[in-house]
Amino acid sequence: MKNFFLLIITIFAINSIFSQENYVGYWQREDNSIYEVKNNQAILVKVGRVLKRGNFKIGDLKIKNIVVENGIIRGYRRVNTYDGNLLGWQKIRIVKRNNVANIIDDVTGKVLTSLRRINKKEALQIQNIVPKKLLGEWKRVNDGSIYSFEGDVAVIKRIGFQLERGKFHNNQIKIRNINQIGNESYSAQDRLNNKEGDLLLWNNVVINVENENLIIHSKRSNRVQKFHRVIAEDNKLLVAKENNVIRTDNEASVAVVADVDVNIPINNSVKSNTFALIIGNEDYSSFQIDLDNEVNVDFAANDAKIFKEYVVKTLGVPQKNVILITNATYGQMMQGISKLNKLSEISEGEAELIFYYAGHGLPDEITKEAYIMPVDISGSNVTSGIKIDDVYKKLLEFPNKKVTVFLDACFSGGARNQGLIAMRGVKIRPKENALFGNLVVFTSSSGNESSATLKEKQHGLFTYYLLKKLQETKGNISYKELADFLNHKIKLESVLINNKEQTPQTNVSPDVKDVWENWKFN
Structure with missing residues (x-):
């Protein structure tokens, strides 16, 4: 009877301890692996010799869903294959006495391993880590969002276009539970929203600091976010490194604004039967972990966004008729093309279509066919991109009044800064496509x-002068006039500014060779 009461007291004590989350903190395994336990889960902050066999990494989730059920602490332990892939989640129970916790197979009752509680200072000493809080303001490379890191959390100080999609707001917590796991490494959780601004999930991430760069790696995918440090001087100045521009703190959220980005002419007429798909693919490195920032297509997202403003305001296309996608994946691009195709079909020959693309283009080395490249498709796998000839076929599958295509991309393997395949030393002359239907294509x-x-304008050379002419003429310009202007102006400016030739082309379907010159934008 005495032993029975001792058992009851012990169970009550365990329940009391764990219901107060007394298990939160650092625990050292027998092989010197270290778990950090909080938020009902255990994250690896050091990987010992046994866990190395399963190719575990710092920041991996080792135990999840830790709960107390009728005085018994249960959870699920991750088990890996030798190559680091998930084998399964093993149900366990945790029996803790004083500063020792045994991890027990919930089915067989076998003790799997034992953990010893240690404090944070011991944990850092074992890892040879110098304690350091993650502080300061950091600017995301691909959209200009600024995060202020304040030790345990990071809050939003400036909202770029990607955060706009999730309806984030200034001073909102974007990253929480930041914990040091290495001398320049931290585990954390990154907030992801749906399009309505509601919380979708807290995504487990690892943050690495490399000099003046900060990189966030998602644990769920290969997605990488890259940031540059924003340096505060005397609490009055912010230096935006990538633009070499010094701004006051009141101006820090203001991007460089080109003359074509403002004073956009407004046309009061409405073209209800005109539909546009506008794509700006700039950020390839965030979607392909093996790429450097140099392969990104500078200003392509801005090109697309400002071109959309001209399509809506100057050309009179209703906002609802315009599809804008920046940093589009293969799936997103195909959905957009299919939607334009469907709108063409149901318009029964009355539609006018506009297709704009800024981003990487590549040729197939064998067939010389030209492809436009989604941000998630590798340049070494060109034929997984979207063949430009297939785009034309989709746009022209059904009768249309006219189809206008703008391509601010080269298809030779070159690029605005560095090609998607850096090792290609010789540029390839792409195959010329045979056009048909009511189609005119303006290429850069x-x-x-x-x-x-x-x-200095933060645009592609071709797109800048396209926008400039639409601005000057308020859209009252013929296709021939625009073609002649672009051909002359870009050839001249490219040599003056970049010391190399760039010759825009206007390719016309034989079906409209006698009439296209008189087509008007307004």
Whole structure:
């Protein structure tokens, strides 16, 4: 009877301890692996010799769903194959006495391993880590969002276009539970929202700091976010490194604004039967972990966004008729093309279509066919991209009044800064497509040329002068007039600014060769 009461007291004590989350903290395994336990889960902050056999990594989730059920602590332990893939989640129970916790197979009752409680200072000493809080303001490379890291959390100080999609707001916590797991490494949780701004999930991430760069790696996918440090001087100045521009703190959230980005002419007429798909693929490195920032297509997202403003305001296309996608994946691009195709079908010959693309283009080395490249498709796998000839076929599958295509991309293997395949030393002259239907295509360059940028305007050279002419003429310009202007102006400016040739082309279907010159944008 005495032993029975001792058992009851022991169970009550365990329940009391764990219901107060007394297990939160650091625990050292027999092989010197270290778990950090909080939020009902255990994260690896050091990997010992046994866990190395399962190719576990710092920041991996080792135990999840830790709960107390009728005085018994249960959870699920991750078991890996030798190559680091998930084998399964083993149901366990945890029996803790004083500063020792045994991990027990909930089915067989076998003790799997034992953990010893240690404090944070011991944990850091074992890992040879110098304690350091993650502080300061960091600017995300692909959209200009600024996060302020404040030790345990990071809050939003400036909202870029990607955060706009999730309806985030300033001073909102974007990253929480930041914990040091290495001298320049931290585990954390990154907030992901749906399009309505509601919490989708807290995504487990690992943050690495490399000099003036900060990189966030998602544990769920290969997604990588890259940031540059924003340096505060005397609490008055912010230096945005990538633009070499010094701004006051009141100006820090203001991006460089080109003359074509403002004073956009407004046309009061409405073209209800005109539909547009606008794609700006700039950030390839965040979707392909093996790529550097240099392969990104500078200003392509801005090109697309400002071109959309002209399509809506100057050309009179209703907002609902315009599809804008920045940093589009293969699936998103195909969905957009299919939607434009469907709108063409149901318009029964009355539609006018506009297709705009800024981003990487590549040729197939064998067939010389030209492809436009989604941000999630590797340049070494060109034929997994989208063949430009297939885009034309989709746009022209059903009768249309006219189809206008703008391509601010080269298809030779060159690029605005660095090609998607850096090892390609010789540019390839892409195959010319046979056009048909009511189609006119404006391209930014010819043959094996590359397409350049106008850095002080933060646009591609081709797109800048396209927008400039639409601004000057308020859209009252013929296709021939625009073609002649682009051909002359870009050839001249490319040599003056970039010391290389860039020759825009206007390719016309034989079906409209006698009439296209008189087509008007307004």
